[in-house]
Amino acid sequence: SNRSLHVTNHYRICSLGLWTNDNVCKSIHEMYMQVKASMVTVLVIKDVVCHTKGPGFKPA
Structure with missing residues (x-):
């Protein structure tokens, strides 16, 4: 999967x-x-498995 960082x-x-x-x-x-x-600007991390872990996760 693509692990590129998207600046937003x-x-x-x-x-x-x-x-x-x-x-x-x-x-x-x-x-x-x-x-x-x-x-x-803050980074948005896409297509990274660990992105979805933990109580701090904020779905897009």
Whole structure:
């Protein structure tokens, strides 16, 4: 599946703390934090399995 990151101003990311046990999620988390720190638009993660885990998940 396509794991590309789509930049948008809509927040659809699950709780980032739940992602640290998965390499893909960790990578996404790091990229998200870089963007957030830069005050740029929030990332939406699509087609990533760990995206749907956890109580923090916000369906699109």
